[in-house]
Amino acid sequence: MLHDNPIGNGGFSWAGAVILALAVNFLFAFVVAPWAAPYVAGEGPQELGIDSEFDRKLPRTTVRLAVFLMGIGLIGVIAISLAGRELIITPSARLDSNAQLAKATIKASAPEEYQRALSSADTWKVSNNLFRTCVITPKNRQTAYCVLISTAGGKAVLRSKQIGLPNIEEFKRIHPDAVQK
DSSP states (O other), X not given: OTTTSXXXXXXXXXXXXXXXXXXXXXXXXXXXXXXXXXHHHOSSHHHHTOHHHHHHHHHHHHHHXXXXXXXXXXXXXXXXXXXXXXXXXXXXXXXXXXXXXXXXXXXXXXXHHHHHTGGGOEEEEEETTEXXXXXXXXXXXXXXXXXXXXXXXXXXXXEEEEEXXXXXXXXXXXXXXXXXX
């Protein structure tokens, strides 16, 4: 999971990730759980003077609380991993082949700032077999790295790749009458 989607910008090695996970689990199991267990287990037994029951419940509650906290940590890591994955939703085989070729082309030839913003790519269906996929960076929304892909004959073929106008601006340029004022 950490190899596929490293925390931050990929600065963690496997050894660092394992050490971090062990440290966080140690913190949950031996610091947070023992501190919180009396509050979870003992709302009342001390007030009623039933210390022996409280003493029997405390170790069991500490272990359960430690397991619960580590489970919450695991769910958090899984959620971060799933949220950071690139998501490509394609309703047809042509769009899917376009998306795969566009992703591969952008990762292989686009400047790094566009590669980092790949999840912001949008696709314009120019015609039945021609798609224009562009990636816009957060720093400059007026230019985009675009690939033009033809899917005629069932196979995706790269027609061009260049830095140019984003899809919406290109559409406005080509169809000025379609823009509401």
